Amino acid sequence: MRASDLLVACLEREGVEHVFGLPGEEMEELLFSLRDSSVTFVPVRHELGAAFMADVHGRLTGDAGVCLATLGPGATNLLTGVADAHLDKSPLVAITAQGGLERLHQESHQAIDVLRMFEPVTKWNTRLDSPDIVHESVRKAFKIAEYEKPGATHLELPEDVAAEGTAARPLEPNERVPFAAPNPDILDRVKATLREVERPVIVAGNGAVRTHAATQLREFVDVTDVPVISTYMGKGAVSDADEHSLMTLDSGSGGEPAAVIAGSDLVITVGYDIAEHDPGDWNPGDAPLVHLDSQPAEVYEAYEPDIEVIADVGRTLQSLSDWCREANLSIDSGWYAESRSRVVSDVxxxxxxxxxxxxxxxxxxxxxxxxxxxxxxxxxxxxxxxxxxxxxxxxxxxxxxxxxxxxxxxxxxxxxxxxxxxxxxxxxxxxxxxxxxxxxxxxxxxxxxxxxxxxxxxxxxxxxxxxxxxxxxxxxxxxxxxxxxxxxxxxxxxxxxxxxxxxxxxxxxxxxxxxxxxxxxxxxxx
Missing domain, CATH: 3.40.50.970 (Thiamin diphosphate (ThDP)-binding fold, Pyr/PP domains)
Known part of the structure; x- marks a missing residue:
């Protein structure tokens, strides 16, 4: 098959249903390969719209959304949406067409260095400069885009390579690599800390939703009566109808949620991404800080965790819930009940x-x-x-x-x-x-x-x-x-x-x- 046929066959193998994009001259082979496939190509009115569609698809499903653009202005128009997915930790695979390999060494019509342009806003990107690497590259793009923490990847397909033949065939998507259980010694430190405090609070971030840990988080707060404050992207991890919810962090340093954090004696962040909310706005730095996430905390003066639990978020919360239940460990919810009432009435x-x-x-x-x-x-x-x-x-x-x-x-x-x-x-x-x-x-x-x-x-x-x-x-x-x-x-x-x-x-x-x-x-x- 042609390289363009192989790329589309790989998309089919990945379970892609829609590719959002704008047609271009240099992607002619790829467009006709899409026409003859089970994948629906959705022509949009601007490449930025295509990238945003792929971005939101990734946020909602956990499967990489796919967007497509031609070279030059098509790629530059796509860039902002790709960057949005990258910083929002949304799985996305961007595909851009490119001129033939024979003219990329010199200045030519609409040709810019798209790979260098996409490098800062992707987890990985590459040029498909041979038809025989398409199957491996597509599999890698999806694996990296969807792996926690997810983000954007990018593939560039030159028009001459798209037309070349290959004997390669799509690779079967493998099961996503699970995160490990929490380190027992680290978990014991968290348990010891929980025994000593009276006013802990949880800050639920993007990762609490993204890693499907909401069920375990809700169980933990039910068992312990610990209140939860969400970031903008963590909304819904715990229902705002729940008496433990103190709604959302304010945009600045004021407001009821910030006052609760300031009055707490332990802050536990769950799936918190610093890019979504500056910790300098909400973290007074007085209480001990526990960071529970799939990756270590960013180095940040306003966010220096005392304990970092780097593991599967849901499994960690489940382990803590089981222990708290056995230890009959819970807090007096009275310390934040009035704050909950004020937050609800303010809505x-x-x-x-x-x-x-x-x-x-x-x-x-x-x-x-x-x-x-x-x-x-x-x-x-x-x-x-x-x-x-x-x-x-x-x-x-x-x-x-x-x-x-x-x-x-x-x-x-x-x-x-x-x-x-x-x-x-x-x-x-x-x-x-x-x-x-x-x-x-x-x-x-x-x-x-x-x-x-x-x-x-x-x-x-x-x-x-x-x-x-x-x-x-x-x-x-x-x-x-x-x-x-x-x-x-x-x-x-x-x-x-x-x-x-x-x-x-x-x-x-x-x-x-x-x-x-x-x-x-x-x-x-x-």
């Missing part, structure tokens, strides 16, 4: 009678009309901060927030990927700034027959930046926007559209949209 906000609303006032209505297992994809902006801190999340991987690279524009393409990956309803929440960066992917969604809701908060401003500027200087500059008629835009895509003007209309619009087909709900906010 409930009645919407104002008429538009413009506030994002925080919209979220209780949205939460009420979404089921526990429905998926909310949040874009980046001022609304993200409200969603992170004030949208109760009840199940893992049902509130997807990018907080590693934190790139604007992820929600609409992310909604496409989520709708293809899960059976539940999907809502893509975005601001007018992030929305217009990838609004064209609504056409992709309608072409695919997707049915999800775009919840669009509009204030004609890059609101988060304005807010921070005003906090620092008392004024803002360079953030004001003008917008098109978003309902007319939605109509041009042929989707349902709503612009609620009262609290009753807001609820009615969200109820109709979330349980309906493809739709846009524009909510004017202050």
């Amino acid at each position: 409930d906000v009645d919407p104002v009678d008429e538009a413009p609303f506030t994002v925080r006032a919209v979220l209780p209505v949205l939460r009420d009309v979404m089921a526990a297992d429905d998926v909310l994809i949040s874009d980046v902006g001022d609304h993200k901060m409200a969603i992170a801190q004030n949208f109760p999340t009840y199940e893992p991987n049902t509130c997807i927030i990018s907080n590693g690279l934190a790139s604007m524009g992820i929600s609409v393409p992310g909604g496409v990927a989520a709708d293809l990956a899960v059976d539940a309803n999907v809502v893509a929440a975005t601001g007018d700034g992030g929305f217009l960066m990838n609004a064209a992917e609504i056409e992709t969604a309608t072409r695919l027959g997707c049915e999800f809701t775009v919840l669009l908060f509009t204030d004609d401003d890059y609101g988060l930046i304005s807010k921070k500027q005003r906090d620092h200087t008392g004024e803002s500059f360079g953030t004001e926007l003008s917008n098109p008629d978003f309902l007319a835009l939605a109509e041009s895509f042929g989707i349902e559209r709503y612009r609620p003007e009262s609290a009753d209309e807001l609820r009615a619009a969200l109820e109709a949209a979330v349980d309906g087909g493809m739709s846009l709900v524009e909510v004017q906010v202050t």
Whole structure:
């Protein structure tokens, strides 16, 4: 078979169902190989959208999402989404086409050093400079992308290599290598520490969700009564309906969760990635710190663990739960009960009678009309901060927030990927700034027959930046926007559209949209 046929056969062997991308001249062989396969090629409207789709697919499923772009501008457009997946620890395999090998040693049309460009934002990347290495390279790309901690990998396929023949055949994906059980001596140190403290607290990070350790974490907090504070990407590891949940870390150093951490005598982080939340914002450094993760802690002045348990997160929590149950070890939950009450009461906000609303006032209505297992994809902006801190999340991987690279524009393409990956309803929440960066992917969604809701908060401003500027200087500059008629835009895509003007209309619009087909709900906010 041709090298392009082999690459696609390898994708089939890896279980890939969709490849998101933009066609290009140098990938002609690969495109026709995809046409003749069981893999669905999804043409998108911008390479960034393709990368975001692959990124969110990886977050939701744990299996690497695949995105495809041509050389030059195709590859540069893909880069931001690949970087987002890399810092968010989302498994992704990027494939870029390239000119023929005979012209890569010299300056030529659209040719740039894509390998060097992708090197800082991937776990591994290589050029397929021979058809006989395709099968090994594809297997390696998926294995490395999906191995904890996951991230992005990249394969470059020159157009002349794609057309060459090979006798190689796809390699069978092997079982993912499991992490070991915790070291008994290290675990004994954790147990001894637990015996000595009265006010421990858990900070649940991205890895608590990503490693499927939520069940074991929930059991541990039930047995011990230890409270849990989530990072933005750890939301849902413990249900926010649980009396042990203190919701989410604040964006700064204030707020109730930070006060609880400051008053604790032991902090246990579970699957915490420093890239998702600066420890200088929440860790006062007074209490002992236990780091439980699949990898050692990053060297960081504000994050110096006293004990590091580097092992399978779920198995470690299960071992601790079993020991705590046998030892009848639990704490007095009274020390954080009032904080829990204040956090819960802070979430409930009645919407104002008429538009413009506030994002925080919209979220209780949205939460009420979404089921526990429905998926909310949040874009980046001022609304993200409200969603992170004030949208109760009840199940893992049902509130997807990018907080590693934190790139604007992820929600609409992310909604496409989520709708293809899960059976539940999907809502893509975005601001007018992030929305217009990838609004064209609504056409992709309608072409695919997707049915999800775009919840669009509009204030004609890059609101988060304005807010921070005003906090620092008392004024803002360079953030004001003008917008098109978003309902007319939605109509041009042929989707349902709503612009609620009262609290009753807001609820009615969200109820109709979330349980309906493809739709846009524009909510004017202050």
